[in-house]
Amino acid sequence: MSRLVSHVDIHSDVYRHNHAEMTRRVKTLRELTHKVRYERPQRDIERLTRQNKLTVRERLDLLLDPGTPFLELSTLAANRAYGGEVHGAGQVSGIGIVQGREVVIHADDPSIKGGAWYPLSIKKIVRTLDIALENRLPVIHLCDSAGGFLPLQSELFPDRYEAGRIFRNQCMLSKLGVPQIAVVLGHCTAGGAYVPALADYSVIVRGNGGVFLGGPPLVKAATGEIVSAEALGGADMHTSMSGTCDYPADNEPQALAIARDLLAQTTRVDKQRIDRVAPEDPLYDPAELYGIVPADWKTGFDMREVIARIVDGSRFHEYQPQYGTTLVCGFARIWGCKVGILANNGVLFNDSSLKAAHFMQLCDRDRTPLVFLQNITGYMVGREYEERGITKDGAKMIMTQVGVTVPKFTVIVGGSFGAGNYGMCGRAYDGRFLWMWPQSQIAVMGAEQAANTLAEVKIRQLERQGRELSEAEIAAIREPVLQRYRAESDAYHSTSELWDDGILDPVDTRNALGMAIVASLNAPFGEPGYGVLRL
Amino acid sequence: MNSFRFEGAGHRAQHEPGSDRVRVDDCIVTLRPDEEGGFVAMLDGRTERLQAVADGDRVWVHWRGRAFVLERIDPTRSAGAGGAEAAGSAHAPMPGVLVSLLVERGQAVREGDALLVIESMKLQTTLCAALAGTVAELPFAVGQNFQRGAVLARVHPAQAAT
Numbered sequence: 001m002s003r004l005v006s007h008v009d010i011h012s013d014v015y016r017h018n019h020a021e022m023t024r025r026v027k028t029l030r031e032l033t034h035k036v037r038y039e040r041p042q043r044d045i046e047r048l049t050r051q052n053k054l055t056v057r058e059r060l061d062l063l064l065d066p067g068t069p070f071l072e073l074s075t076l077a078a079n080r081a082y083g084g085e086v087h088g089a090g091q092v093s094g095i096g097i098v099q100g101r102e103v104v105i106h107a108d109d110p111s112i113k114g115g116a117w118y119p120l121s122i123k124k125i126v127r128t129l130d131i132a133l134e135n136r137l138p139v140i141h142l143c144d145s146a147g148g149f150l151p152l153q154s155e156l157f158p159d160r161y162e163a164g165r166i167f168r169n170q171c172m173l174s175k176l177g178v179p180q181i182a183v184v185l186g187h188c189t190a191g192g193a194y195v196p197a198l199a200d201y202s203v204i205v206r207g208n209g210g211v212f213l214g215g216p217p218l219v220k221a222a223t224g225e226i227v228s229a230e231a232l233g234g235a236d237m238h239t240s241m242s243g244t245c246d247y248p249a250d251n252e253p254q255a256l257a258i259a260r261d262l263l264a265q266t267t268r269v270d271k272q273r274i275d276r277v278a279p280e281d282p283l284y285d286p287a288e289l290y291g292i293v294p295a296d297w298k299t300g301f302d303m304r305e306v307i308a309r310i311v312d313g314s315r316f317h318e319y320q321p322q323y324g325t326t327l328v329c330g331f332a333r334i335w336g337c338k339v340g341i342l343a344n345n346g347v348l349f350n351d352s353s354l355k356a357a358h359f360m361q362l363c364d365r366d367r368t369p370l371v372f373l374q375n376i377t378g379y380m381v382g383r384e385y386e387e388r389g390i391t392k393d394g395a396k397m398i399m400t401q402v403g404v405t406v407p408k409f410t411v412i413v414g415g416s417f418g419a420g421n422y423g424m425c426g427r428a429y430d431g432r433f434l435w436m437w438p439q440s441q442i443a444v445m446g447a448e449q450a451a452n453t454l455a456e457v458k459i460r461q462l463e464r465q466g467r468e469l470s471e472a473e474i475a476a477i478r479e480p481v482l483q484r485y486r487a488e489s490d491a492y493h494s495t496s497e498l499w500d501d502g503i504l505d506p507v508d509t510r511n512a513l514g515m516a517i518v519a520s521l522n523a524p525f526g527e528p529g530y531g532v533l534r535l
Numbered sequence: 536m537n538s539f540r541f542e543g544a545g546h547r548a549q550h551e552p553g554s555d556r557v558r559v560d561d562c563i564v565t566l567r568p569d570e571e572g573g574f575v576a577m578l579d580g581r582t583e584r585l586q587a588v589a590d591g592d593r594v595w596v597h598w599r600g601r602a603f604v605l606e607r608i609d610p611t612r613s614a615g616a617g618g619a620e621a622a623g624s625a626h627a628p629m630p631g632v633l634v635s636l637l638v639e640r641g642q643a644v645r646e647g648d649a650l651l652v653i654e655s656m657k658l659q660t661t662l663c664a665a666l667a668g669t670v671a672e673l674p675f676a677v678g679q680n681f682q683r684g685a686v687l688a689r690v691h692p693a694q695a696a697t
Contacts, residue, residue, distance in 0.1 A: 002611050346629075417657065
């Protein structure tokens with residue numbers, strides 16, 4: 001494989017401007033992340049201390065192997081919802097290492113609204129368990145939740161991917177032979193009671209842990225029975241009488257130690273065998289990514305410069321270097337794992353779409369995972385391109401992308417617009433993981449295009465009524481659309497709604513991808529097979 | 536390293552499998568690592584000690600108080616520089632609108648200098664000079680639309696220095 005040769009001038013004004021802009025954005029990202037992880041009102045911390053509880057971060061420190069990485073996911077979920085008060089949607093999720101094995105963590109955060117499940121908390125838990133299912137990763141649940149947030153029950157309870165899906169996913173994990181361990185550190189009430197009940201193993205802390213379908217207040221209201229939480233569903237009752245939980249623990253550190261030991265009792269599965277060698281750092285410094293990504297997402301840039309700062313040794317074998325040049329395709333290694341990369345260097349044309357489809361089939365046949373680096377404003381529009389069949393060529397790309405059975409990973413580096421998002425493995429396309437960069441944009445179309453389209457429709461409507469709009473009236477139609485589109489197109493909105501698995505500092509992209517690729521190898525790939533291509 | 540460049544000339548090197556012999560062009564060198572992280576080389580019955588450090592595709596060799604640099608030749612890389620845009624015209628890669636002109640007619644440009652910025656499908660692309668010369672034509676004005684393949688700038692090559 002050839003080494004990529006960078007043409008970036010790190011002393012140029014453009015580089016410095018971009019670097020300053022990205023540095024500012026990453027600072028904002030870090031500050032918000034710190035706030036979400038650690039900043040809590042003093043009274044909430046005091047309440048936990050009084051209850052003899054640890055914070056969720058302290059729990060993770062005791063659970064995970066010391067000094068190992070924790071790939072936290074959707075840290076900023078719900079940052080634009082519920083008045084910005086439900087940090088991380090009240091949940092911590094991610095992939096960590098326990099006893100040398102990758103596990104998925106699902107942890108309620110009791111310092112956020114008592115660990116109550118908001119609609120986006122449910123979405124985050126379901127996504128977390130989907131990750132466990134798709135990658136066959138053992139799950140450790142750290143349960144400490146006040147239960148569903150009742151004022152929003154209609155948004156979190158009834159639908160296919162709402163609360164019931166958590167328990168359905170637990171059943172599917174069990175059916176597929178993926179171990180689950182629940183540690184009951186607080187109350188698991190109503191639906192939440194099924195989390196430990198559906199786990200293979202459960203540990204419960206004396207005094208704080210409680211598992212019941214109806215808590216003491218509900219029991220009193222329903223039947224008049226007056227009973228304490230400890231008697232109704234405490235550690236000793238469940239581990240000696242009901243058999244709902246397996247191991248009592250005197251305190252949280254003991255409970256977490258038991259959970260670690262339990263994981264060691266489950267059988268480790270063999271990873272899928274792919275082409276994998278010893279990893280090598282990129283030749284070019286990943287920190288230079290800051291200066292490469294333009295401050296304005298509309299400005300094009302060469303994605304090879306990004307690839308050179310993500311892959312092993314900055315080595316890249318480019319496929320069809322002279323054909324369909326707006327899509328860069330080729331082979332590289334990340335953390336030693338061979339991958340096929342598809343990266344946008346402009347709009348998708350007929351030839352770039354066909355190239356993508358062919359390249360994905362080659363990777364699928366050779367069991368090579370796919371990495372999509374998105375900076376895509378869409379497939380080319382216009383008469384010439386429609387006549388050449390741009391729509392059916394894009395359909396070939398989408399059909400093939402859905403058909404491949406190797407794991408897919410997506411990073412939205414710049415824009416992710418319209419059908420380009422589909423072809424390049426957007427959220428709906430079952431990639432194993434999807435991340436965004438801080439300045440990236442995602443929407444069905446650009447804000448200006450949407451505003452102009454809507455203004456155009458309105459102008460024509462009124463023209464038919466014989467009215468003509470003034471400049472000010474047109475602006476009055478455009479402005480609100482522009483503002484709403486802009487607010488809803490940015491990475492923070494996307495991550496708030498869990499359209500992605502988190503916003504990455506660009507320098508972390510390589511490690512996030514590396515950890516995700518290696519984790520994905522726990523699941524079998526399946527046999528290649530495709531739908532019918534419109535040739 | 537199979538081919539490398541040293542002081543402007545290309546050389547071939549081939550390690551003989553299962554041995555510590557390396558064939559460099561027509562010579563055989565015996566090369567063993569020493570205890571200090573360097574190498575002991577034997578050539579024509581002489582023994583030389585040297586240090587070598589790889590930095591990407593370059594290898595720095597320190598021998599008898601002097602430093603030498605060897606550059607790996609990548610056999611998969613073509614010798615020409617792209618070639619596609621060898622002529623001096625900048626063609627529109629797709630239909631779009633001219634956003635800004637960064638040069639004027641008659642201006643001298645170097646290879647790689649930015650000529651103009653176009654926008655198409657929300658994306659702004661800077662087109663650069665494929666060769667050094669003088670800007671001869673800029674057929675489109677800012678704000679004007681163009682079709683794919685339209686000539687957006689023509690650069691007359693500079694006369695080769697004699």
